[in-house]
Amino acid sequence: xxxIKCPYCGERDQSEFTNGxxxxxxxxxxxxxVTDREWAxxxxxxxxxxxxxxxxxxxxxxxxxxxxxxxxxxxxxxLLTYKIGETPPPIKKFQNTLKSPSGEPDVGSGNFTVxxx
Amino acid sequence: MWRSPEPRKFYDIIIVGGGGHGLGTAYYLAKExxxxxxxxxxxxxxxxxxxxxxxxxxxxxxxxxESAHLYDHSLxxxxxxxxxxxYNVMFSQRGVLNLAHNExxxxxxxxxxxxxxxxxxxxxxxDPKEIKKLVPIMxxxxxxxxxxxxxxxPRGGVARHDAVAWGYAMRADELGVDVIQNCEVKKIRTxxxxxxxxxxxxxxxxxxxxxxxxxxxxxxxxxxxxxxLPLQSKPLQALVSEPIKPVINTVVMSNAVHAYVSQSxxxxxxxxxGTDGYNSFTQRGGYNIIEDTIRSIVELxxxxxxxxMLRQWGGxxxxxxxxxxxxxxxxxxxxxxxxxxxxxxxKATPGSANLFAHTIAKDKAHSINAPFSxxxxxxxRLVDEHGAAAVAH
Numbered sequence: 001x002x003x004i005k006c007p008y009c010g011e012r013d014q015s016e017f018t019n020g021x022x023x024x025x026x027x028x029x030x031x032x033x034v035t036d037r038e039w040a041x042x043x044x045x046x047x048x049x050x051x052x053x054x055x056x057x058x059x060x061x062x063x064x065x066x067x068x069x070x071x072x073x074x075x076x077x078x079l080l081t082y083k084i085g086e087t088p089p090p091i092k093k094f095q096n097t098l099k100s101p102s103g104e105p106d107v108g109s110g111n112f113t114v115x116x117x
Numbered sequence: 118m119w120r121s122p123e124p125r126k127f128y129d130i131i132i133v134g135g136g137g138h139g140l141g142t143a144y145y146l147a148k149e150x151x152x153x154x155x156x157x158x159x160x161x162x163x164x165x166x167x168x169x170x171x172x173x174x175x176x177x178x179x180x181x182x183e184s185a186h187l188y189d190h191s192l193x194x195x196x197x198x199x200x201x202x203x204y205n206v207m208f209s210q211r212g213v214l215n216l217a218h219n220e221x222x223x224x225x226x227x228x229x230x231x232x233x234x235x236x237x238x239x240x241x242x243x244d245p246k247e248i249k250k251l252v253p254i255m256x257x258x259x260x261x262x263x264x265x266x267x268x269x270x271p272r273g274g275v276a277r278h279d280a281v282a283w284g285y286a287m288r289a290d291e292l293g294v295d296v297i298q299n300c301e302v303k304k305i306r307t308x309x310x311x312x313x314x315x316x317x318x319x320x321x322x323x324x325x326x327x328x329x330x331x332x333x334x335x336x337x338x339x340x341x342x343x344x345x346l347p348l349q350s351k352p353l354q355a356l357v358s359e360p361i362k363p364v365i366n367t368v369v370m371s372n373a374v375h376a377y378v379s380q381s382x383x384x385x386x387x388x389x390x391g392t393d394g395y396n397s398f399t400q401r402g403g404y405n406i407i408e409d410t411i412r413s414i415v416e417l418x419x420x421x422x423x424x425x426m427l428r429q430w431g432g433x434x435x436x437x438x439x440x441x442x443x444x445x446x447x448x449x450x451x452x453x454x455x456x457x458x459x460x461x462x463x464k465a466t467p468g469s470a471n472l473f474a475h476t477i478a479k480d481k482a483h484s485i486n487a488p489f490s491x492x493x494x495x496x497x498r499l500v501d502e503h504g505a506a507a508v509a510h
Contacts, residue, residue: 001403015405019395021349040495044347044438048336050398073350074398 002076006059007067007083020056022046023068024088050074052094057081070094119290124297127323128156130477131315133302133338134330135159136168137278138455138462140285140296141470142328142477147292149471150478155294156324157286158317160301164282167332167462170400170432172355172377172389174368175464176213176273178240179505180229183488184441185236190485191468192272198467204284206276207382213273214248216371218262225504226268233270243269251367260416262374275368275379275387281466305329305342305452312342312451328453328477333398333433335456344447346456347438347494351392352402352431353460354410358424360384369417372504376413385427388414392434392460402431434459439499440506444473444486453477454491461506 002014028034028042047053053073058066070080070089079094130146132139135157143157159165175195177188199206217223226242233240245257248267257264286296297319304316305327314323329335336348360383370377370389377389390410393402407429415422437443437457442465444455455473458465472486482490493499 001405014403021396036495036497040347041345044494045345046347046349048346048349048396048435049340050334050337050350053396055395071395073396076397076399 002078004057004069004078005081006062006065007081008063008065009059012059012062016059016061017057018060020058020066023054023056052079052091054088119286119296121298122295124156124158124295124300124317124319124322128295129154129324130156130326130328131322131324132157132328132330133305133315134166134332135163135282135286135296135298136166136330136332137164137281137285137466138168138458138469138473139328139330140282140289141466142330142455142473143294143296144285144289144292145471145474146478147289147294150474152478153293155289156322157289157294157296158300158302158315158322159296159298162298163286163296164279167432167434168278168282168466170355170430171278171463172379172387173275173278173463174213174273174370174377174379174389174461175208175276176270177238177464178213178215178229178233178268178270178273179502180232181500181502182236183500184502184505185233185238186485187442187468187472187489188465189236189238190472191465194467194471195276196272198276198281198284202284202288204280204287206280206284208274208276210272210274211367211379212251212269212271213368213370214243214251214267214269216248216264216369216373217266218264218371218373222373223265226266229505230268233268238270239272240268240270243267252365252369254364254418254420255369256417256419262416264417273368275381278463285470302331302338303341305338307342307449307452310448310450312449324451326451326453326477328455328473330455330473332456332458332462333435335435335454339447339454342449342452344449344452344454346443346454346491348435348457349396350398350433350435351395352397352399353392353434354390354402354406354429354431356388356390356407356426356429357381358386358388358421358426361386361424364420371413371417374413374417376410376417378414378418386421386424392436393431398433400431400433434462436460438494440502441500442469442489443491444469444476445482445490445492446476446480447491459506
């Protein structure tokens with residue numbers, strides 16, 4: 001279970017929050033000119049990285065406000081939370097601990113006890 | 118058993134992922150399509166991913182014609198799999214119940230039962246009396262969400278998950294397939310829009326065709342070839358209890374209160390939970406999900422109240438927006454994907470492997486898996502199976 005820092009209320013238990021998927025997905029600006037393939041990209045396809053990930057959360061059982069977070073999906077470590085409308089921090093700011101795209105991190109995964117470095 | 122060969126420099130076909138689906142694909146490629154020079158590359162040991170982490174439930178009571186054909190194709194292969202592989206996969210057709218707890222459930226399940234019957238699938242509506250007879254230990258009316266009925270598929274059941282991987286591995290190996298374990302594929306290499314090979318921890322291996330069946334990590338690998346798939350990876354948890362005497366001889370699933378249970382041959386209760394509410398690659402999941410599941414289990418089966426749980430774990434499942442799989446070619450020539458099985462891939466193992474082998478061998482989808490192409494997200498012809506998927510996500 002995660003401890004999440006709401007930018008408005010401070011640190012609260014995960015049970016108060018709901019995840020809202022990838023952050024900073026923008027709707028096409030000129031919908032009448034967008035092809036079916038581009039619509040498919042916008043409607044169905046989301047990033048799914050193993051590592052640093054920008055995502056949205058809502059403090060459903062609290063202030064009910066939406067905010068963004070940067071999380072490492074290979075360890076579930078939340079690196080930063082920030083308000084909607086704020087500029088997302090550059091991804092290079094965060095160090096990805098993964099050795100390969102599908103590899104396991106040093107700590108934090110169910111497999112780490114059986115994986116030799 | 119199987120050999121543990123060092124990888125060659127070149128293969129005609131490489132399958133990435135040594136679970137049931139991947140090993141099965143290699144087996145059918147060699148057996149049914151007579152192809153040679155095939156390798157299966159697995160980053161851990163065989164069946165160390167979701168093949169060894171699921172709750173082994175097998176059924177085919179899906180709503181839409183496309184899914185019904187796909188999952189029933191698989192169920193028919195299950196019925197003959199031990200003979201086919203000459204290895205006991207312990208397929209036990211003990212029946213599967215899907216419970217209804219409210220008016221909406223009743224309508225949805227009755228609709229699905231009717232659809233199943235039109236597709237020749239042996240599903241029927243069971244009233245509370247029949248359920249109580251099948252599962253005497255179930256508390257059907259003295260609880261927050263009473264049991265109002267269920268769908269019952271007698272041909273459904275469970276199988277031994279490891280045996281499926283081992284059986285396919287042995288027979289594929291006999292047909293000359295190289296099964297390479299402890300070798301992680303890091304990157305899929307492409308050249309001029311065609312697949313070139315894979316970069317692994319044992320070096321670069323060239324291939325004419327590459328099939329990726331890496332469940333939760335399929336999306337991550339696809340990205341290395343510049344292909345974006347409509348997948349989201351989440352942990353799906355399960356747990357087993359201490360072994361007890363036989364108390365439940367069927368499989369019971371409940372979508373609404375989110376708990377499902379069966380009893381293994383060793384006597385352990387095998388309990389499945391829902392997916393966690395956020396993308397993650399940690400093979401453990403959050404404790405709140407387990408708490409919810411256990412609460413429902415104890416309410417439905419008060420007799421389990423004082424039992425101890427032995428183990429809990431998570432597997433990373435890749436979920437599609439319409440809760441249906443993808444067995445498809447893509448824009449890169451010679452690159453194929455078999456993914457998006459989400460929370461219910463084990464039941465499809467033989468069927469999925471069989472159809473994926475066909476797709477790779479002929480470079481063209483079989484009529485059964487043609488509706489499950491990547492193209493459906495562009496055309497909008499989705500196969501929405503959120504109701505039949507039985508796990509909330």
